[in-house]
Amino acid sequence: MFKVMIIDDEPIIRKGIKNILNWEKFDCEVCAEASDGEEGKILIEKYRPDILITDIRMPGTDGLKMISEVKALIPDCKIIVLTGYRDFDYVQEALKLGVFDFVLKPSKIEELTTIIHRAVEELKKLKNRAEEFNKLKKLFEQNIPILREKFLYDLMYEIYPNTEEILPRAELLGVKIESFFLLVVEIDTDENKKLSQYEKNLYLFGIVNTFMDVFSDSFSVIDVPLKDRGVAFILQGGNEKEKLHNLISDKCNYLQELLINCFGFTVTVAVSSEGRGIMQLPEKFRECIEALERKFYIGNGTVIFYNDMSGFLKFEDYSVLEEYQKLLLDGIKTGNEAIVMKRIEDIKKYINSLDHLNMEYLKNFYWGIITYINNIRLSVAMASNESKVESINIISLHNMISKSENINELNDLLKEVSLSITAKINNYNNKSIKLILRNALEYIHQHYSEQLTLNDVAEHVYVSPSYLSRMFKKELGKNFVDYLNGLRIEKAKELLMDPKYKTYEVAEIVGIPDAHYFSRLFKKYEGLSPTEYRDASMGE
The missing domain is CATH 1.20.272 (Zinc Finger, Delta Prime; domain 3)
Structure with a gap:
């Protein structure tokens, strides 16, 4: 039920509004009444009504100030003002403050009923919108782990569409990355034995859970499953910076030992150099991939630190x-x-x-x-x-x-x-557009008296109808039909000056065989019927 509150210094008005309207029909109930603005403010804060019916001028009360305070407290409240004063400056000021509607006293019951009906309909729309928004919000919050995983995956593989959205997106998903190391754990597969999809997923699940058990006591860990590469882990934290290298190395060795003993497979771990901030994540991922590619020399089941690869030939990745x-x-x-x-x-x-x-x-x-x-x-x-x-x-x-x-x-x-070259191309494209449009207009002027369609004109100038339609709107500010009708009406005005042509003959000559439709169209454009236009022109 929507809550309704009435403020008026005349008891008979309050009683009339409360008792005459069928509030249940509108899914409403009158929650409170007040005789002045001061009492009203207290009740408004207490009941927070959905609809407020109030006199705009009451003794000792600034009605406009009260309305402003209500809108600040309850933005969606529908305020309906009752007033016996026809002060339109006052009305305009109240409308600026967000008043829903006005009723002049004395008012007809039908008028107030109509306004209440509209107010309730708007409140229902707002309520439905809020419910849908809350559903979407809940769904979004439930899917944050998946969205966060995809966001980091896209970022590492450098397929994120807009770099300017990275930081706001990270904040929205609760991803905060400052000083970090990136680790990529890759399953060592035997070339003679291919893993099934089920085995891959099972192994990856084992890697993630084991990694969390080993590292989470010393680091904050974020895991990101990768395509054909195993799993990436973002490590943050660690108390003594100078001992981090040894700590990570020891934990990686322990991880490898657990995986082979518990699950029967080996992994190679690549460790990036230290990164600072989420924007360096792609670079650190490239370091890990480059380190894993050195597995050819170092062998499976090893821990490869990118910083230890100074002896290998390196190429800058641009x-x-x-x-x-x-x-x-x-x-x-x-x-x-x-x-x-x-x-x-x-x-x-x-x-x-x-x-x-x-x-x-x-x-x-x-x-x-x-x-x-x-x-x-x-x-x-x-x-x-x-x-x-x-x-x-x-x-x-x-x-x-x-x-x-x-x-x-x-x-x-x-x-x-x-x-320099962009300006030349832009100039060429604009000339091309204008040439196409000019050819289209010439064709329309030559064939306006026929049953001409947008498809006919588009086919003549070798473009699609939708493209030509957008061109009309952009360059001329009107669509194809409006332009064609305007041209036909202008031609009809010239012909109507000649008394030898009857109105229906003029209609046929300009390409509108239906005389009744022609008359309606002519009046729409000129404000006069064809006959009235002819008589007025002859009189002049």
């Missing part, structure tokens, strides 16, 4: 930069300056986050992108039928890149070249 390069080039090809600027900033931010910079590689990286951009420029010039194809001064740019001493200089060069 695969992330290659992905950023693809995203930048895709943005340039669409002619979207905002995307291009975002991608260039992403490249700069990522490079600045690297611990070690190989300037020669980076110069080659920037040179490769700019060379590719030059090829795009040549393609645009050819598509535009430019008589003289203007190319980038390759030699000059190469010298500038070679002489660059920092990332900012390289990035500024990339930005200049990227924005």
Whole structure:
């Protein structure tokens, strides 16, 4: 039941509202009455009504202030104001404060009933919405462990769609990663014996439970199952930093011993260097994968620390930069300056986050992108039928890149070249859109007197109907039908000036064979019927 409260300094008004309306019919009950605003405030705080019916002006009470306080206390409360004053400035101020509706005293019972009905319907919608929201919230909270696992998995494999959402998403899922080590535990499989899916899942379950037993007394542990790699574990904590290496090593050896004795299989464990913050998780995962690949030399059933691999030949992993390069080039090809600027900033931010910079590689990286951009420029010039194809001064740019001493200089060069070709592509695309639209409009003007459809016009200009429809809306601010009808009405106005044409003949000439529909359409656009328009025009 919804709670209703009535505030009015006239007892007869309060009694009338309480007794005349059938409150049960509206699923409501009158929970309290008050004769003035001060008493009303006390009862409002006590009962927190869903619907408040109140006089706006009562002795010793500022009605607007009271309404403001009620909305602050109960935002969803539907406030219905009763007033005998036709003070519309006062009414407008109350509406700004969120009053649901007004009733002027004396009021008809039907009018108040209608308002109460609307208020109850809105309250029911709010209640249903709140219930659905609570269901979704409960479902979300139940699935947080799964969502957290997928989030960390996507992050480690660098398939998270938007880097700007990582930190807010981590906070939402309760993932807090500061100083950490990443461990990847991989099952050592015999090439002659393939594990079934059931055996894999069973082994992984055993690894996770055993790992938690071994490590959870010294570390805070988050586990993340991996594709074909076993399980990753994020370790945080550990009291004495200088002894962490030995502590992790001892626990890993004990883990391996337990797994082989209890489950009969061996595992190799890769341990990353120390990471700081969730954004370094992908980098530490790459370190673990690189360490596991050295199992070829060290053997199965071992613990491999990434920091111990200094004797092996290492290659800098710039695969992330290659992905950023693809995203930048895709943005340039669409002619979207905002995307291009975002991608260039992403490249700069990522490079600045690297611990070690190989300037020669980076110069080659920037040179490769700019060379590719030059090829795009040549393609645009050819598509535009430019008589003289203007190319980038390759030699000059190469010298500038070679002489660059920092990332900012390289990035500024990339930005200049990227924005230049992006502007050309954007200009070309806009010209192409305008050309298509111009051809479509010419076709409509030639065939408006026929039974013309959007499909007919789209087929003529070689685009899809949906694409052409969006083009009309974006460029002309109206859809295809409105444009065609507007054109037909303009042509009809010209013909109506000639008395030799009857109204139904004008309708047929402009492509609207139904004379009644033509009359309705004409009046919609001009405010007059065709006959009235003709008479008015002749009179002038």
